[in-house]
Amino acid sequence: MAHSGTTLILIMSIAVLAPLLAYGVSRWLPVPLVIFEIVLGVLVGPDVLGWAHSTDVVDVLSELGLAMLIFLAGYEIQFAQVKGDTLKRSVWAWVAALALGLGLGLLLSGGGFDKGVYIGTALTSTALGTILPVLRDSGDLQSRFGSVMMAMGAVGEFGPIIAMALLLSGRAPGQSAALLIGFAVLTAAAVFWAMRPKPPWFARVIAKTLHSSAQFAVRLVVLILVAFLALSEVLGLDVLLGAFAAGLITRLVLHGAAPESSEVVLSKVEAMGFGFLVPLFFVVTGIEFDLAALLGGGRVLLLLPVFLLLFLVVRGLPMWLLAPRDLGRRDRSALVLFGSTALPLVVAITTLGVQEGKLGSGEAAALVGAGMVSVLVFPLVGLRLRAGSGDGSGAGSGAAGPGSGSGDAGRMVSEEEAW
Template sequence: MAQSVTLILIMAAAVLAPLLAFGTARWISVPLVIFEILLGVLIGPDVLGWAHTGEVIDVLSQLGLAMLIFLAGYEIRFDEVKGDTLRRSAWAWLAALALGLAAGTLLAHGGGFGKGVYVGTALTSTALGAILPMLRDSGDLDGRFGTVTMAMGSVGEFGPVIAMALLLSGRAPARSAALLAAFAVLTAAAVFWAMRPKPPWFAAVIAKTLHSSAQFAVRLVALVLVAMLGLAQAMGLDVLLGAFAAGLITRLVLHGAAPESSGAVLSKVEAVGFGFLVPLFYVVTGIQFDLEALLAGGRELLLLPVFLLLFLLVRGLPVWLLAPRDLVRRDRAALVLFASTALPLVVAITTLGVQDGELGAGEAAALVAAGMVSVLVFPLIALRLRGHAAGGGRPAGEESW
């Protein structure tokens, strides 16, 4: 009974969040995820005490996380971010990883390198799904600045997932690398299949069932997702890597086999993800957010501004140094702010850290809170630097993931 009540409260929060986002858009642009997490905190045990998670809610939340990473993989368009720009983005992220691991280990407070890996990897992530809609609304997505931001953000999404598979698997690095290489080979085989021309009946079935109860394309997407999740789990890798790979493969399949139907199929998948699973994950994150530990004072509360500054230094400094030289100083500063915006992977990594006993609840809460502030503040300043009104375009919170 308690789980049923909690699920009702979670979905009520999911419905209320976009209303709040639209209602506040005239004054300030607040990403939807902020309201979802805050409403979760409100109904959670540390404030009103109405909602408590359990096995069923936790399973649904994990599905939401998998869908979130799947849609992140789908968003990445490597065909548009190649050459020198992609190389600079990769080197900028590798430099950020080195800085992040060093900073995380120094802040581990006796936790050693293990805790430093969780903190350091989280500091290298970029919330691509949160900044893409802002770039789209401002008209910057299709220009040079948008291409560079897409490259930096894509590597900021892809890199931490790979780092988690290598560094957070609990195995020797050599064995983790071997398993990751084997997974990459299998994924490459799936990508090769996805890029091969499909028979005419394949696109015909997608189009014919698009508005029927058969929903062939949506079922195919679900199959690719669970297959890649199962493959990653069977190989002992983080399932988020499987979800990410599934997103990449699905994009290739849909755009290659049925480009005229791919938009409609994606909208159906997004309806399931953004309409149910993803907001559920974020609200549950708020419910499980240890507000009491964060507000107890002491080290955890002091870590919040420290982590926020580290997002700028660890992720932003390499981006500033390695950004393409054709960007003017103002655009480089905006790029740093966009690249330093982080939250979804921060939530995922800290959740794993707490589950594995490497991160304390207060430390995880400080990291997530810093990520929330970065999503709320950094893009708004970046848009101002680019000369756009912060509240223009699509209402706040109508984001990709």
């Protein structure tokens, strides 16, 4: 336990130090906070300084951090924007990416099915939680580009989780599909309950306990999250699926029952997530990162730029081809870059692959390393393209961008950017 305590102190020290470093660096280059958390985790991990090591307690907290991250990504989905023709195009773009990703994954794995599926599904993911704060700060989130990116990103978050549940469960496809249908039916029942008008006392209790020790709404949010995590585990599905569904349900409950209090409740949940659990997950990712395998040279090191290129090809090419026709060339290019930004799900998928013995630690490190580079580079280039798109939005409209001043730099290190 003492060892766990020492590691936790190091992790939370990094969680405090990372925003300070991000604030200083963002005066010249807006580097996402998650990069500092992972890199500092690598620094104190066993491959460099050897100060911190994974323990059972730390691993459990890290898994809770991942669940909270995916939960908040699900909460961000705005149903009013993700619908219609844009949603159809987003689904088909992801299906095409999955087919392309699985083909290339099997090729890179030398024909190993499970390894190919892990690699292929990782290549189809989009870090919606990472790019949403960037789009919000740049003023693009409410634009036409933002609504398309929201739809593409939502499918890029949800699709890989479904693919993992179907392809990597170890069950027959029919049995996996039946369990998914059962989960969908239960989720639909929860959606029906969430959308029904709540009695007046429900909103009054939320408002009355909002700033008291009771914290009814926050406790309800945690109950919804834990219930869906348990449901996923009982059905033998990935807990990420339950976390994402819980986020969707929570948004419907809060915005339907207590819209005037929903933002305050969300801020409290985000404080719990981004103040403790989410940074812990990313720091632990750095601690467990197999730097020695990546820097050992040979095939593993060469895989990093290959995976980075494949993010653009597998995820980006279908988005370019199937993007709505009213988006110009610059917007399509920016869509490819933002949509190919991947890290949280890449970390989750590779972690599962290594734990199951289906993916080598070196290949996992190359995938995570490519995801880190994508988070660092792709959104910045995308903002540059948006700034020159001529639609009056984006980084060129005075919002936070690569060339913004210190006032915007403060926003770049908000807790929300831990995604």
